[in-house]
Amino acid sequence: MKQILRYMLIAAMPAAVWAASSCTSKNKEDAYPAIITACDTQAVSYKTDVVPVIKPNCNSCHDSANYEALGGSRRLDWHEGLSEEADFNLLPYIQLQPGQDNFMPKDGARLSECQINTIKAWVNQGKKDN
Amino acid sequence: MKIQILFAFLFLTALPALYAQDDLLKDLQDADKSNTVYTMATFKTTRVVNGQSVEGLAAKHLDFRINHRFGPLNDGAYNFFGLDNAVNRLSLEYGINDNLMLGIGRSSAGKTFDGFVKWKLLRQSTGAKSSPVSISLFGNTAITTLDSKLLVPSGYSKYDFQNRLSYTAQVLIARKFNNAFSLQITPGVIHRNMVAKKIDQNDIFHIGIGGRIKLTRRTSFNMEYFYQLPKMFGPLKGYDDKTYSNSLSMGFDIETGGHVFQLHFTNSLGNIEQLFIADTQGKWSKGDVRFGFNISRTFSFADHAK
Numbered sequence: 001m002k003q004i005l006r007y008m009l010i011a012a013m014p015a016a017v018w019a020a021s022s023c024t025s026k027n028k029e030d031a032y033p034a035i036i037t038a039c040d041t042q043a044v045s046y047k048t049d050v051v052p053v054i055k056p057n058c059n060s061c062h063d064s065a066n067y068e069a070l071g072g073s074r075r076l077d078w079h080e081g082l083s084e085e086a087d088f089n090l091l092p093y094i095q096l097q098p099g100q101d102n103f104m105p106k107d108g109a110r111l112s113e114c115q116i117n118t119i120k121a122w123v124n125q126g127k128k129d130n
Numbered sequence: 131m132k133i134q135i136l137f138a139f140l141f142l143t144a145l146p147a148l149y150a151q152d153d154l155l156k157d158l159q160d161a162d163k164s165n166t167v168y169t170m171a172t173f174k175t176t177r178v179v180n181g182q183s184v185e186g187l188a189a190k191h192l193d194f195r196i197n198h199r200f201g202p203l204n205d206g207a208y209n210f211f212g213l214d215n216a217v218n219r220l221s222l223e224y225g226i227n228d229n230l231m232l233g234i235g236r237s238s239a240g241k242t243f244d245g246f247v248k249w250k251l252l253r254q255s256t257g258a259k260s261s262p263v264s265i266s267l268f269g270n271t272a273i274t275t276l277d278s279k280l281l282v283p284s285g286y287s288k289y290d291f292q293n294r295l296s297y298t299a300q301v302l303i304a305r306k307f308n309n310a311f312s313l314q315i316t317p318g319v320i321h322r323n324m325v326a327k328k329i330d331q332n333d334i335f336h337i338g339i340g341g342r343i344k345l346t347r348r349t350s351f352n353m354e355y356f357y358q359l360p361k362m363f364g365p366l367k368g369y370d371d372k373t374y375s376n377s378l379s380m381g382f383d384i385e386t387g388g389h390v391f392q393l394h395f396t397n398s399l400g401n402i403e404q405l406f407i408a409d410t411q412g413k414w415s416k417g418d419v420r421f422g423f424n425i426s427r428t429f430s431f432a433d434h435a436k
Contacts, residue, residue: 032282109279109280
């Protein structure tokens, strides 16, 4: 038994050195500064600003053809459906981080801050069908 | 609010301790001073609820564990109060000897692999070698294996391996006051190499308190609370945006032969310290509570033919 312990200690030493040497303290905001792109949320239009965000990211599960079959359960491909879901069933989930429970788009990359801000601005501006 | 919960919990768990004093004195007087009598089964298994208990596995015993957490209850009837969604952790844990155990596991949350070591430093005992508490040391390393493109903002593709790592170190201090009541204090620190926001802390200093109250021969009530020490080294993680909560869990242990079932309610999603202490987002006050269970099955490889 003492021999096993000795082997384990020998094995643990490089592991400890590796663990200590691989220790860093970073955050994504500093490590990946946002790539500056124009993000105009002054007057957001449903058709020209919101639909281009929703369509490629959400419609594969949340449109009229798929929302029942694929478990999307909520339709986001028309103005009325999106208006109903935006506050409580869309914005909270797209602001999560990948890997967290209920993160959307499911199995996809996180929407950019500009895309998220566009949806937020549309909601704040009264969810107009313009 | 958090402080109030903590004090309420302390008060509730301290009640049985008052009754314990007589038993303890008697035990001490009766103990044969030439022998050391070690306290057994401070907790029924290696977890209190989510967190590690002071217990380790016996030598040459393999423990296969399935830890399962459903979705939040406030998901509503459509998602059957959370039961339609679930995350899990599967793990294999092994007792090298009676004082040292190793484990590896894989959580579906964050597609995270983890490895850990737990070492019993001191065992509660009476007699020749007397100790009022049991102390174990616990350390783990976790690696998230999510696809890089999910971890970096759009426009970037590279995500260093180091950034995927996080670590936990804890000191587990427990005392079994009598057959019916055990209490554990768990100070520790979690280090994440990479966090999402500037405001998030890479180091989360925390203190956990957990207890077990035996109800019948085979069942007990367990409760556990992890408090993130605020503003110790900068602002508390999520102090401004109130995203993160402390982890509060409670439930029942049911022991049936080689199995231990733990059924509980918790506001945490993950099953490893990095997830349930540092990344709990559910709030009990909003019904953001999950039903969960741990199943433990132990296999013995010890040589009994002596």
